[in-house]
Amino acid sequence: MLDREGFIVSPEERLVISAFLESSACDKRNYPNGAQRRDRGIPQGTSVSLFLANLACWELDKGLERLGVGFSRYADDTLIWSDDYGKVVRSYYWIEESASRMGVPLNPTKSYGISLLSRIGQSSELNPKDDVNYLGYRISLNNISIAEKKVATIKARISFLAYQNLLQPLKRGIFNDKRLFSGVDLDYVTALQQIRFYLYGGLTEEKVAQYLSGKIGNLNFRGVMSYYPVVTDIEQLSRLDGWVRYVLRQALVLRQKLWATRGIPALPGPSADWIHKLDSLGVVLLPTGQEFNFSIPRLTLIHRAMRLAISRKGVMAVANPTSRYYPAG
Numbered sequence: 001m002l003d004r005e006g007f008i009v010s011p012e013e014r015l016v017i018s019a020f021l022e023s024s025a026c027d028k029r030n031y032p033n034g035a036q037r038r039d040r041g042i043p044q045g046t047s048v049s050l051f052l053a054n055l056a057c058w059e060l061d062k063g064l065e066r067l068g069v070g071f072s073r074y075a076d077d078t079l080i081w082s083d084d085y086g087k088v089v090r091s092y093y094w095i096e097e098s099a100s101r102m103g104v105p106l107n108p109t110k111s112y113g114i115s116l117l118s119r120i121g122q123s124s125e126l127n128p129k130d131d132v133n134y135l136g137y138r139i140s141l142n143n144i145s146i147a148e149k150k151v152a153t154i155k156a157r158i159s160f161l162a163y164q165n166l167l168q169p170l171k172r173g174i175f176n177d178k179r180l181f182s183g184v185d186l187d188y189v190t191a192l193q194q195i196r197f198y199l200y201g202g203l204t205e206e207k208v209a210q211y212l213s214g215k216i217g218n219l220n221f222r223g224v225m226s227y228y229p230v231v232t233d234i235e236q237l238s239r240l241d242g243w244v245r246y247v248l249r250q251a252l253v254l255r256q257k258l259w260a261t262r263g264i265p266a267l268p269g270p271s272a273d274w275i276h277k278l279d280s281l282g283v284v285l286l287p288t289g290q291e292f293n294f295s296i297p298r299l300t301l302i303h304r305a306m307r308l309a310i311s312r313k314g315v316m317a318v319a320n321p322t323s324r325y326y327p328a329g
Helices: 011-022 049-056 058-067 085-102 148-166 186-200 205-213 234-260 274-280 299-313
Strands: 070-074 077-081 131-134 137-140 144-146 283-285 291-293
Touching: 011 049, 049 058, 058 070, 058 085, 077 085, 077 131, 144 148, 148 186, 148 234, 186 234, 186 299, 205 299, 234 274, 234 299
Parallel strands: none
Antiparallel strands: 070 077, 131 137, 137 144, 283 291
């Protein structure tokens, strides 16, 4: 393929490719169930794996382009679409032919086959789908959303950060009441900082607000939302924001009960009954003399900033540089 398609490849690059392809398999004693020596296929997880997969599928991609269908392919994960049923059928046969030529068997149990993407509740003579999941996204006729599996991953991470900081030490009997004597619950401050870093990637509410107002001209997006730069489902993000508020409030309520058993009836905070006013908290002057923003991090806020950056500089201005190593999030 390198020779036939005229790729510009140096002798050093050919040497590296050959070294990966010809390297021996790991000794079978290192595998619990044994392993056969590899004599075909592309080694997984190497620095040239994706390049070799794209090279092997070069003719497949060109054939799909000639058929006039839309398609997206990441290694062997391929999504094809068209408003012409005949073109989709011909694409399937082309994939089958290409796989046979490459010596790669198709796995029908992993394929959903041909479906008609329709609106919710709409009947169809073909197998209808409301949406399709692809590379961490859920794509429908109305919206591009984060796939539910990835939403679960985001929720699990935020839940862990809240539990680790606010509840786990107390439940294990490991606690430091000095964290409460400074007039504010420093463990909650830490939990907010970690969740904010997870969602914003080092940005702050102040920086994002300045960018949205035009006071600063550029931001670097590195949080979890930078893996999903083309999401359009604002309702989904709003629900996630509500869920984050709920999780933090419930964790604080339980934390206060746990501290009450140790003689501290109320957690110190920026205002009276602050646990039930989390939505309205803002910048607070800590007893240390530092200011801290008690605003709960919002996916909708960082999404607004990302959409603005996309409109100015394109999607690659906000895409996380590691998102090329699918799966993300």
